[in-house]
Amino acid sequence: MYVKQLSVFLENREGRLEEALKVLKDNGINIISLSLSDASDFGLLRLIVSDPDEARRVLKESRFSSQVSDIIAIRISHTVGSLFEVLRAITEAGINIEYMYTLSVGVEGASLALKTSDLARTDELIGGMSVHMYTQEELG
Amino acid sequence: MIWNEAKECMPREEIEELQSARLKKLVDRVYHNVEYYRRKMQEVGLEPMDIQGIQDIEKLPFTTNEDLNKAYPLGLLAVPRSEIIRIHATSGTTGKPKIGAYTRRDIDIWAEGVARCMTMAGVTRDDTVLVSYGYGLFTGGLGAHYGAEKIGAMVIPVSTGNTAKLIGMLIDFQATVIACTPSYLLHIAETLEKENKIDQIKLKCCICGAEPWTDEMRAQIEKRLHIKAYDIYGLTEMMGPGVANDCDAHAGLHIWEDHFLPEIVDPATGKHLAPGETGELVITTLTKEGLPLVRYRTHDLTSLSYEKCSCGRTMARIQRFKGRTDDMLIIKGVNVFPTQVEAALLTIDGTTPHYLMVVDRVDNQDTLEIQIEVEERFFSDEIRSLEKLADKVRSVLKTAIGLNARVKLVEPDTLEHSQGKTKHVVDKRKLYD
Ligand SMILES: [Zn+2]
Numbered sequence: 272m273y274v275k276q277l278s279v280f281l282e283n284r285e286g287r288l289e290e291a292l293k294v295l296k297d298n299g300i301n302i303i304s305l306s307l308s309d310a311s312d313f314g315l316l317r318l319i320v321s322d323p324d325e326a327r328r329v330l331k332e333s334r335f336s337s338q339v340s341d342i343i344a345i346r347i348s349h350t351v352g353s354l355f356e357v358l359r360a361i362t363e364a365g366i367n368i369e370y371m372y373t374l375s376v377g378v379e380g381a382s383l384a385l386k387t388s389d390l391a392r393t394d395e396l397i398g399g400m401s402v403h404m405y406t407q408e409e410l411g
Numbered sequence: 412m413i414w415n416e417a418k419e420c421m422p423r424e425e426i427e428e429l430q431s432a433r434l435k436k437l438v439d440r441v442y443h444n445v446e447y448y449r450r451k452m453q454e455v456g457l458e459p460m461d462i463q464g465i466q467d468i469e470k471l472p473f474t475t476n477e478d479l480n481k482a483y484p485l486g487l488l489a490v491p492r493s494e495i496i497r498i499h500a501t502s503g504t505t506g507k508p509k510i511g512a513y514t515r516r517d518i519d520i521w522a523e524g525v526a527r528c529m530t531m532a533g534v535t536r537d538d539t540v541l542v543s544y545g546y547g548l549f550t551g552g553l554g555a556h557y558g559a560e561k562i563g564a565m566v567i568p569v570s571t572g573n574t575a576k577l578i579g580m581l582i583d584f585q586a587t588v589i590a591c592t593p594s595y596l597l598h599i600a601e602t603l604e605k606e607n608k609i610d611q612i613k614l615k616c617c618i619c620g621a622e623p624w625t626d627e628m629r630a631q632i633e634k635r636l637h638i639k640a641y642d643i644y645g646l647t648e649m650m651g652p653g654v655a656n657d658c659d660a661h662a663g664l665h666i667w668e669d670h671f672l673p674e675i676v677d678p679a680t681g682k683h684l685a686p687g688e689t690g691e692l693v694i695t696t697l698t699k700e701g702l703p704l705v706r707y708r709t710h711d712l713t714s715l716s717y718e719k720c721s722c723g724r725t726m727a728r729i730q731r732f733k734g735r736t737d738d739m740l741i742i743k744g745v746n747v748f749p750t751q752v753e754a755a756l757l758t759i760d761g762t763t764p765h766y767l768m769v770v771d772r773v774d775n776q777d778t779l780e781i782q783i784e785v786e787e788r789f790f791s792d793e794i795r796s797l798e799k800l801a802d803k804v805r806s807v808l809k810t811a812i813g814l815n816a817r818v819k820l821v822e823p824d825t826l827e828h829s830q831g832k833t834k835h836v837v838d839k840r841k842l843y844d
Contacts, residue, residue, distance in 0.1 A: 278792035280785045282822045310794045313785075313820050317792065334824045336790045369793055386792065 272404045273341035275323040280336040281314040298329040306372040343385045344405040414530035419724045431464030433697040438462045444489045473706045483507040500548045501647045509648040512701040525558020528656030532641040536563030543591035546570045550651025555590040585613040593624040600635040614638045660721045663728025670698045678736040689714045710736045743777045755811035772840040779816040
């Protein structure tokens with residue numbers, strides 16, 4: 272099960288993050304989770320939002336480059352080693368983890384967003400484990 | 412088809428022999444008949460006998476735009492005024508107009524040059540040639556006209572300005588050849604398409620010039636009008652169109668070396684560059700009587716190829732024009748042309764991204780930054796891919812211009828907003844204060 276993630280390119284300029292968020296707010300788009308990654312002179316904002324396609328459209332109108340892509344969102348229990356189990360299964364299958372970040376959804380346990388080199392197989396692998404995978408509806 | 416095989420296919424040694432003989436005569440003529448040239452030669456301690464052939468050409472001083480301005484209108488005339496039978500001139504939007512002053516023989520050689528070019532494009536006496544360059548002071552109209560007449564084709568001198576009338580003539584006379592600027596021809600194509608008249612025309616080829624055009628424009632013209640497109644080159648001060656033209660191989664424009672001696676020099680130092688290297692095109696008119704030019708700097712950037720062409724001609728080929736020297740930047744001692752940068756960026760995915768070159772000087776060191784807009788097609792949700800894009804830009808630029816540039820990815824539409832669509836360079840160095 273995949274979840275749609277919205278990524279937005281941000282130049283390292285004063286106030287760009289605020290501007291992107293304002294565009295979403297002004298258009299009634301709800302932010303469920305937000306994560307910001309920095310490179311040397313640009314940043315990537317990764318969001319789970321209530322309506323990703325609409326969000327992309329309104330961002331484009333405001334001259335932001337963005338993209339909607341699939342990720343896998345999981346919830347793991349706080350027991351020791353449960354994240355390790357998941358990551359080991361993925362790496363042992365020869366799949367690369369492109370990036371991973373914590374989802375700030377207020378539920379029991381830890382929620383993570385995962386992007387791998389082979390999302391379909393990752394989906395299969397995790398499906399066979401006792402790990403909860405979020406659906407779009409559950410998050411939205 | 413070749414108009415003058417004896418000349419156009421001459422072996423290289425014979426071309427050079429002929430050029431050497433003609434250059435000697437030219438130097439003699441200008442030294443004795445043109446005070447301006449004589450003084451320039453004397454200033455560098457040069458006498459006619461110092462020039463024994465084309466191997467000595469580098470000894471001769473250049474002739475520049477500034478010289479033409481100073482000598483305006485007829486200060487460089489090398490024959491008595493009574494020998495001149497016609498004058499042409501450029502519009503002179505950026506200074507004094509450039510003058511063409513022709514003796515009867517100059518007009519004949521001009522017609523010969525254009526006839527060679529048109530024959531290269533397949534024009535024969537059976538063709539109907541519609542000339543839609545402007546007639547008048549501009550060299551395009553009368554230049555094409557005399558060349559086509561020399562071949563014996565039927566010439567329709569429509570000139571410019573009335574597209575409806577032109578299309579009428581095109582259809583009524585079933586013209587097979589059109590000579591005009593490429594942008595005007597695209598306009599004609601558009602009009603024909605709108606009026607559903609494309610299948611009423613009988614054009615087989617066009618001879619386009621007088622402005623820079625791209626391969627993309629050529630492809631458009633060929634596809635939309637179902638014709639073959641040829642590129643003709645020339646400058647008023649050299650004579651007009653007909654100095655060079657591209658053949659069916661489309662691998663450069665053959666320049667009539669028996670009348671025009673081309674050189675490629677480093678625009679900054681004026682020194683010769685090796686065949687194939689890109690630099691400024693310098694032309695010496697070997698046979699012009701009225702207003703001869705000695706080592707005239709065209710400001711056009713290109714390279715020369717001397718290999719025999721698949722069409723059979725031996726005359727050197729001017730490669731695709733890469734820009735104007737006026738746009739040249741010197742960064743860390745390297746000559747950089749915005750067009751080189753543009754061509755390099757084009758290789759990334761086939762379309763030039765929006766970009767801006769920012770040249771600066773930090774601690775007495777030149778720096779070059781290239782800002783690239785992250786358009787949607789470049790976008791990725793992975794930092795690594797975006798960094799790869801920046802690396803790719805860095806490496807294609809390093810290959811193209813030999814400089815390490817700092818690449819900065821910027822948000823879409825940020826560059827046009829501040830800089831305007833065509834501005835691609837910001838030079839922050841204050842070199843001349
Ligand atoms: Zn050829």
